[in-house]
Amino acid sequence: MKLATYNVNGVNGRLPVLLRWLEEAAPDVVCLQELKAPQEKFPAQALEKAGYGAIWLGQKAWNGVAILARGCEPIETRRGLPGEALDPFGDVQSRYLEAAVGGVLVGCLYAPNGNPRPGPKYDYKLRWLASFAAHAARLQPLDEPVVLAGDYNIIPEDIDVYVPERWREDALFHTDVRDAYRALVASGWMDALRDTHPDQPIYTFWKYLRNAFNRDAGLRIDHLLLNPAAAKRLKSAEVDKAPRAWEKTSDHAPVWVELS
Numbered sequence: 001m002k003l004a005t006y007n008v009n010g011v012n013g014r015l016p017v018l019l020r021w022l023e024e025a026a027p028d029v030v031c032l033q034e035l036k037a038p039q040e041k042f043p044a045q046a047l048e049k050a051g052y053g054a055i056w057l058g059q060k061a062w063n064g065v066a067i068l069a070r071g072c073e074p075i076e077t078r079r080g081l082p083g084e085a086l087d088p089f090g091d092v093q094s095r096y097l098e099a100a101v102g103g104v105l106v107g108c109l110y111a112p113n114g115n116p117r118p119g120p121k122y123d124y125k126l127r128w129l130a131s132f133a134a135h136a137a138r139l140q141p142l143d144e145p146v147v148l149a150g151d152y153n154i155i156p157e158d159i160d161v162y163v164p165e166r167w168r169e170d171a172l173f174h175t176d177v178r179d180a181y182r183a184l185v186a187s188g189w190m191d192a193l194r195d196t197h198p199d200q201p202i203y204t205f206w207k208y209l210r211n212a213f214n215r216d217a218g219l220r221i222d223h224l225l226l227n228p229a230a231a232k233r234l235k236s237a238e239v240d241k242a243p244r245a246w247e248k249t250s251d252h253a254p255v256w257v258e259l260s
Helices: 015-025 044-049 120-139 175-186 192-196 209-215
Strands: 002-007 029-033 052-057 065-070 075-079 096-101 104-110 146-151 222-226 234-239 255-259
Touching: 002 015, 002 104, 002 146, 002 222, 015 044, 029 104, 029 146, 044 052, 052 096, 065 096, 065 104, 104 120, 120 146, 120 175, 146 255, 175 222, 192 222, 192 234, 192 255, 222 255
Parallel strands: 002 029, 104 146
Antiparallel strands: 002 255, 029 065, 052 065, 075 096, 096 104, 146 222, 234 255
16 A cells, blocks of 8 residues: 655645646555645545545635545544644634545644744644644554654654754744654654655755755655554655656655555
8 A cells, every 4th residue: 555645735726736646656545735725625526537535624725634545435534633722713723634544544634834933823733733642642552554644844853854953943843843743753653754764864845945946955844653553564655756846836745655
């Protein structure tokens, strides 16, 4: 099974890019983030024509997550986190979706950015991560393979950012969120990409500004965490950088794992 995560940065605006990548890469399962589309505007028919069943949790203008499965329909198991933290306006944002596909439980997440820090948005990010960690703790010991895939908006270590000194006070790299991520890994979740490439600088996001992609001035913020049952099946993990160079593309690249 090839399972990928991809922040598409607008599923309708980037639909030609997404469809091209699906055809070329042929992933079995895809977690999408930042749909930027309300529930009724998700392009389900176009994806079905491309061979993918889908479930999605949309939101007008921002956020939104979806899970795609090649040749079948994902079996939804959860929509939103239990006791999910409220945003600064008292609302629940569309940031978590969960489904069973081919014997694997897949959680698709889009964690809050948290900037500017300090402030209400950063406080919300910490609350949301606490809600997510509590749910992850319930999933980690399951006998079935579980993959938590998405845009975590966390840069775990210095090796995961091109110039660490410039990011120390950013909400993606502050000690609080890095500690939250490290706690997940320490509790038994495998960071598939880092475990496969322990000493290699490897990025999943490049800003549109200052020719960042061509300079490889990036960040690693898209992660796939595997519980022990899934980790036993891990064969490979990679970043598919090619779509980041396409026209009208997302500022993220797809990241994928292959499970036996």
